[in-house]
Amino acid sequence: MxxxxxxxxxxxxxxxxxxxxxxxxxxxxxxxxxxxxxxxPKGTEHFLTDIHGEYEAFSHVLRNGSGAVRKKIDDVFGHTLSTADKRSLATLIYYPREKMELVKKAEEDMENWYKITLYRLIEVCKITGSKYTRSKVRKALPPDYAYVIEELITEKSEVLDKEAYYNAIVNTIIDIGRAEDFIIALAELIQRLVVDHLHILGDIYDRGPGPHFIMDRLCDYHSLDIQWGNHDIVWMGAAAGQKACIATIVRISVRYGNLDILEDGYGINMFPLGRLAMNVYRDDPCECFKLKGDKNTTETEAALGMKMHKAISVIQFKLEGQLIEKYPGFGMEDRRLLHRIDYEKGTIKIYGKEYKLKDNLFPTIDPKDPYKLTPEEADVMERLSSAFINCEKLQRHMKLLLSQGNLYKVYNGNLLYHGCVPLNEDGSFKQVRVFDKSYHGKALYDALEVYVRKAFFALDPVEQEKGKDICWYIWTGPNSPLFGKDRMTTFERYFIADKQTHVEKKNPYYSLLEDEKVVDQIFKEFGLETSGAHIVNGHVPVHQQDGESPVKCNGKVLVIDGGFSRAYQKETGIAGYTLIYNSYGLLLSAHEPFKSAEAAVREETDIVSRQVAVRRSQRRRLVGxxxxxxxxxxxxxxxxxxxxxxxxxxxxxxx
Incomplete structure (x- = not known):
């Protein structure tokens, strides 16, 4: 009734x-x-992608909000402060402790400097907090100074002599010796309020030296989501105990001279691998396995690193071969290469041709059973697997990826993902088989994400194993939406000189990004309107120095991977793109290479080189x-x- x-x-x-x-x-x-x-007014969203372990650059961009802090300073002070003073204030907000140490060495009248600085920071705080409710600002305040800061940044209509009232508070702060603590608290509050929500579009891990520091910072961040990248997925698989993923991570860490991430960052012992490498490859120069990067290593350290690099690479190829044989539906038989080697001649037959191998010393490979690990290799992998599974810090970081992360996200009318939506040459969605069913478009993303979560949460051991193994497939599979290429030619790059064998063909998605019909089809697939929506995409670096633009399809697609990783900056010509979406519209920032936090403080440099308005709202957008x-x-x-x-x-x- x-x-x-x-x-x-x-x-x-x-x-x-x-x-x-x-x-x-x-x-x-x-x-x-x-x-x-x-x-x-709607809060400011901040988009970053493909950070690849570059903690210092990431930390700086987080501190400056991709120029959002500098804009607030301009809004408050306009032409009433010189460019130098505004730059100095911005640096103080980014690095309050470090900047004050320099100021104290040069400034004669610190009391006057404290007073001027406190007033300037209070004014920036007022405008930064003006788009939020008092309740939201109150929650962001540091507990020790919450009441006093609220008094300072809140207009007091009942106070007749406001100047005297605020002077009394500021003078007291200075008199009791709390000015420095207060300046730090105000600077960190501005950083906190200037960005309402952070989007990380994948690839936090690999290449650079500090992904564990980035993850620590994200664990404490007030509001964020993460779209997993292929480099994140392989770490997730490793943390779940998937051995091919573990071997891949160790190989990349050795190759880029980043074993300290595993050893010091996560407490994972590399001694068993080093012992294996010295036992098996003692007399092998391992010339094909030179380390990348400019790390200061001794000749002995470099030699051991190269041997470890080869040892874990061979293990990886064996484990991958086992997986490909286990899952014919992955369609990766062309990636099983060890049985194609003629071990007597030192050649391999692939792509219809025979190639001479640059290195034909394979003491751990049995030509009759090339994918079987030796007892010593198996022992190394068991030890590594146990270390990854039982590392509390690594599991805590993976928990953040699981709780705040997804393969894609629809947020405020925009579609966010790391890689691509697999397409056929004609622009139609590609059918991809995941175990016993075929999926395409959004359904493919959803099915893969379900299996990733099963790797950590499934009670059925068979389903859990599938979940672990799908992490490896998402990392490297030809139809993976996070990889987006027909093959990963790791073996060829190590062992074959002919660069034609190194080619990895991109999914048609990347050549169709300027086709509005294709892009609109993707919007509809994910339940978005075709006008006003944007795809925000990472994964493939934009080569600015070659004239490539991150803005595609009349502004409907924004590819914001511009080379955060130092390893890519020679190719891209810049140090990454970031995106700001505030109440006025979308703003794309291109960044200069970052020297160091020390240089940023000393030279008062910022790394936003230029900003481009991608779309301006006809009216200011509101929370509604x-x-x-x-x-x-x-x-x-x-x-x-x-x-x-x-x-x-x-x-x-x-x-």
């Missing part, structure tokens, strides 16, 4: 809502609060225009129904 146009289900729901808002007054107050939030705003409007509608139910006598107030 329906009462006054209300169904039983609606009435039941409203009775549950009444537990939270038991009176007309409380429901009315919440409606007013939510309505005020809906009409505030966002996904969160839609949820708030729905809650307002429900609360209004609750008010009506109180007034109609369907629900009784609880005083």
């Amino acid at each position: 329906e009462e006054k146009g209300m169904s039983k289900e609606e009435l039941r729901y409203l009775k549950c809502l009444a537990e939270l808002y038991p009176t007309i007054g409380k429901a009315s107050t919440e409606i007013i609060n939510l309505q005020s939030i809906v009409n505030l 225009d966002t996904d969160n705003g839609a949820a708030l409007k729905e809650r307002i509608r429900e609360l209004k129904m609750l008010l009506q139910a109180y007034r109609d006598g369907l629900i009784i107030e609880k005083k």
Whole structure:
């Protein structure tokens, strides 16, 4: 039976809502609060991708909000401060402790400097916090100084002599010796408020030396989501104990001179691998396995590194061969290469040709059973697997990837993912087989994500094993949306001189990004409107120095991987793109290479080289225009129904 146009289900729901808002007054107050939030300017979203372990550059971009802090300073001070003073203030906000140490060495009147600086920071805080409710700002305040900071950044209409009131507070802060702590607190509050939400579009790991530091920072970040990249997925597989993923991670870490990430960062012992390498490859120069990067290593360290590099590479090729044989549906038989080697001649037959191998010393490979690990190799992998599974810090970092991460995300009308949506040459969605079913488009992403989560949470050991193994496939498979190439030619790059064998053909997706029909088809597939939406994409570096633009398809697609990793900067010509989406529109930032935090403080340099407006909103966007705003409007509608139910006598107030 329906009462006054209300169904039983609606009435039941409203009775549950009444537990939270038991009176007309409380429901009315919440409606007013939510309505005020809906009409505030939308918070700033910050997009970063392909960080690849470059912690210092990542930390700086996080501190400066890709230019958002500098814009707030300009908004507050305009032409009333010199360019040098504004630059100095920005540096202080980014690195308050470090900057003050330099100032104290040069400044004669520190009391005056403290007073001027505190007033400037207070003004920046006021404008930075103005788009949020007092409640939200209050939650962001450092506990020790929350009350005083709130007094300083809140207009006090009841105070007649405001200047004297604020002077008294500031003078007291200085007199009791808390100026430096207060400056640090205000600077960190500005950093916290200038970005409302952070999007990481994948590839936190590999290449650079500090992914574990990045993950520590993200664990404490106030609001973020992560779209997994192929380099993140292989670490997730390794943390779940998938041995081909473990071998891949160790190989990349050795190759880029980053074993300290594993040893010091995660406490994973590399001694068993080093012992294997010295036992088996003692007299092998391992010339094909030279290390990358400019790490300061001794000749002995470099020699051991090359031997370890070869040892783990051979193990990886064996483990991958086992997986490919186990799952014919992966369609990767062409990646099983060890049985194609003629071990007597030192050649290999692939792509219809015979190639001479640059290195034909394979003491651990049995030509009759080339994919079988030797007992010593098996022991190394068992030890490594146990170390990865039982590393508390690594598991904590993976927990963050699982709780805040996905393969893709639809957020405020934009579609975010790391790699691609696999397509056929004609632009249609490619059918991809995942174990016993075929998927395409959004359904492919969803199916793969389900299996990734099974690697960590499934109770059925068979399903859990499939989940672990799918992590390896997503890393390197020809139809993986995160890899997006027909093959990963790791073996060829080590062992074959002919660079034609090194070619990795990209999925047609990348050549069709300027085709509006194809892009609109992707929007529809993920439930988005074809006008006003954007694909924000990482994974493939944009070669700015060759004239390539990150803005594609009339602004509908934004590829923001511009080379955060130092390893890519020679190719890209810059040090990465980042994206800001604020209440005024979308702003793309191209970054210069980052020297160091020390240089940034000493020279007062920033790394935003130029900013380009991708789209300006015709009117300032409000919280009500966002996904969160839609949820708030729905809650307002429900609360209004609750008010009506109180007034109609369907629900009784609880005083």
